[in-house]
Amino acid sequence: MKLLKNKKVLLVGFIVLLGLFIHLYYANNLPLTNDESSYLYDTLNIRNGLIPLKDFLTKSLPFIYLLTLSQSIFGNSIFVGRLLMIVISLFTSLLLYFFARDMLGKKIAIISGLIYWAFPLIAAYTTQIHTEPLQVLCVILSYLFLFRFRVSKKLHHLLFSAIAMTIAFFVRQSSIVLILLPALFEMFSKILFKSKFLKLPIYFFAITSVLISLVTIFAYNYFGGGRTLELVGGGAANLAIQEKGSLGIKEIITYPFKFGLEAIVEANNLFRDGLILLSFALLTLFYYFLAKRNKIEDKFKTYGFASIFLIFIFSMYQFRYHLFSGLWKVDMIPQVNLLFLTIVLTLLTFSHVTHRNSLSPKYFKIFNSQFYKFLILWIIILLGIYLLWIKFRSPYLIEFFPPLLILFSIGITSFIEDINLITNKVYKKSIRLILILFTIVSFTTSFYMNKNIYFTGLFLPAEVEEITNYIKSESPSKDTILTALAILPYLSDDEVIYNISHPAWYGYTNIRRDVFLLYFPPVEKLLELLKNRRVKFIIREPFTDASYFRYKDIREQMEVNYSLVKTVGRATIYKIKDE
DSSP states (O other): OHHHHHHHHHHHHHHHHHHHHHHHHHHHHSOBOHHHHHHHHHHHHHHTTOOBTTTBOOOOHHHHHHHHHHHHHHOSOHHHHHHHHHHHHHHHHHHHHHHHHHHHOHHHHHHHHHHHHHOHHHHHHHHSSOSHHHHHHHHHHHHHHHHHHHHHOOHHHHHHHHHHHHHHHHHOGGGHHHHHHHHHHHHHHHHHHOOOOOSHHHHHHHHHHHHHHHHHHHHHHHHOGGGGGGTTOOHHHHHHHTTTTSOOHHHHHHHHHHHHHHHHHTGGGGGTTHHHHHHHHHHHHHHHHHHTTOOHHHHHHHHHHHHHHHHHHHHHHTGGGOTTSOTTSGGGHHHHHHHHHHHHHHHHHHHHSSOGGGSOHHHHHHHTSHHHHHHHHHHHHHHHHHHSOTTOOGGGGGGGHHHHHHHHHHHHHHHHHHHHTOOOHHHHHHHHHHHHHHHHHHHHHHHHHHHHOOOTTOBOHHHHHHHHHHHHHHOOSOOEEEOSOTHHHHHHTOEEGGGOOOGGGGGOOSOOHHHHTTTSOOHHHHHHHHHTTOOOEEEEOHHHHTTGGGSHHHHHHHHHHEEEEEEETTEEEEEEOOO
């Protein structure tokens, strides 16, 4: 028994070290996103004494100030910023372990925490300098204290829970649905399961709302006027509101309708994965009825059938990638990774719809627990929000990971328990071998997928370093650079023109000119600077090409005063000509 325990400890230790290696590898090798670039430059603005939202555009102030602290201590560095994210990921894994342990026991908790920490797909998302990982940490911390308050009745647990959720809200405003989640859960439990309604979520919601209101009032006075709305949400609509400096009745009434209209226009995107979702539904329904026979061998025959069927469906769905040919090519890795993840998730979905009569007492209790239902509603609420969200981005998936991983861990432990019940030794060994094979393939393809993916508009750290070193060598003094990739002047100790550090905002259209000028210089001002030779370097890349460089006058001015000196990746560097 002691030897077995030592083996488990060694295995956990190995996975923890493997997760650390993966995070550090990604920190050095993942392409740099424009969001990462913007957040890092924002820290420089703060250290230069500028006030966020008042002097420059930014978002997620708790995250920005935490990032500023790390950059102030250790210096301007992409790696330092990503190292902060690794620390956040590690603490999130620990909190996820404690959260799941309190509700479901150690085995499920350990699996949940280790997957969050070590699985490459999650490690890639949580290593990049984005706001979502900090939001997830705060949300888990909040729910951990909230569930502990249900048992302890200690007020400081409730207060800590509300504070953590308040921080989560100001990190990302999508947390507002998670503030409401406990109350919604109690309401649904009362209606659907005739459970006793608990007042705890009402207290939690009230205290959190008061804290958010107090912070907003303080921010309104500090940052000034309508710009405070960006702190508490508003997005593109906030820009349109800025002209008045406050919310008007017209904006309040018309914005939801405008949002709804845009959502309808974009609704076709919701159905592009319908074939895969349909296969989930059909196979789950088929398995549910087959599971009534209560035979372990039948379950695994169904798993095998499901795998073959899903491969067939997926290969038809992704026919343009020629799934069954050229699997060794790098550009095929994302498709293989997605295929295996789809199969694994489908098989684990089956473990959650197993007929209750075929469950052991332990899992019968888990599947019928309030916490299990809470996890399901957590996912449904997030799905509901993002089905209405027009610009869904892949980093938002991080918000789904905590409940998904706990459910995943419940499924995998139930799956393993089923394997142990198989009486045929050869059959049992074969199933274990297949499970190990699926795990290895999913893990490996996920690692290589994130290692090799190189999206348009992103720059590898090595490319950023090459561009930065070139700028430093050509211009040791402090100069002005025109670029939307703010990480370049950030690392070369130069200035980005007019503090243009958030290129994502360029995409908004139909915004009045005087409103737009609150945050961005007019083309005329930019043109004047170029004519007067005030800008030494221009670095063009996909974002600036879609904004300022679409104007003919600016392109002509570049031809007159600037010459192309270097191309690195997707970036073209222009230097002012000698007079």
